[in-house]
Amino acid sequence: MTLRTANADDLDAIMALERASFPTDAWSEAMMREELASRHGRYLVLEEAGRLIGYGGIRAVQGGTDADIQTIALVEDARGRGRGRGLLRSLLTEAGERGAREVFLEVRADKPIPQALYVSEGFVEIARRPNYYQPDGVDAIVMRLDLRGWLAEHSGMDVVGSASEIRSESASENPDAPTPAESPTLDRVPTAVSEAGACT
């Protein structure tokens, strides 16, 4: 199993998994393409035997102090074996490397499995957004993680793939990515993504 940075060539496989995982509120291909290309985000994919089995993404603007888990999903036959937790931890590690101090996400109120995962990593519910997910009319639970506390607790942890491997990939694949010393102008978040909310 390998973990690497997602790129535009992964779009078709990611969209297939997106549609299978979120049948009523999948992001559009255009939204996902923008997400993969954004310099303020980072998407990772998990592969096994040449097959994409999972993906997840964060939005974390360099120079900002917070990040969002945008989405995370595994193919059905890969779930329930710790890979989702590993992927989430890799995303949190990446958010920390970008300088985030807290991480937010939204999760459907009718999805106990991801909720349990997030709570077990230290996320706490801070709000509810009634009828947020349409057309289903399901509430969103808004969660927050104290990332500095999480990083202190998990320093030296073995996530899926090594952080140094991910970092070097990041630098070589995206030489234009902002460095912590830069103070980037905030790109407009794709409106549709913003309205759809993070982590369906």
Ligand SMILES: CC(C)(COP(=O)(O)OP(=O)(O)OC[C@H]1O[C@@H](n2cnc3c(N)ncnc32)[C@H](O)[C@@H]1OP(=O)(O)O)[C@@H](O)C(=O)NCCC(=O)NCCS
């Ligand atoms: C959410 C998701 C990414 C979790 O990945 P996963 O590999 O299945 O989860 P893991 O095996 O790493 O388990 C992590 C925790 O999730 C919970 N969990 C996983 N499978 C579960 C199940 N069948 N029943 C109840 N809880 C479960 C447990 O709390 C588990 O921790 P534990 O093993 O210490 O008990 C995956 O289930 C998925 O892709 N779901 C569909 C897409 C989705 O809903 N994404 C979330 C968007 S917010």
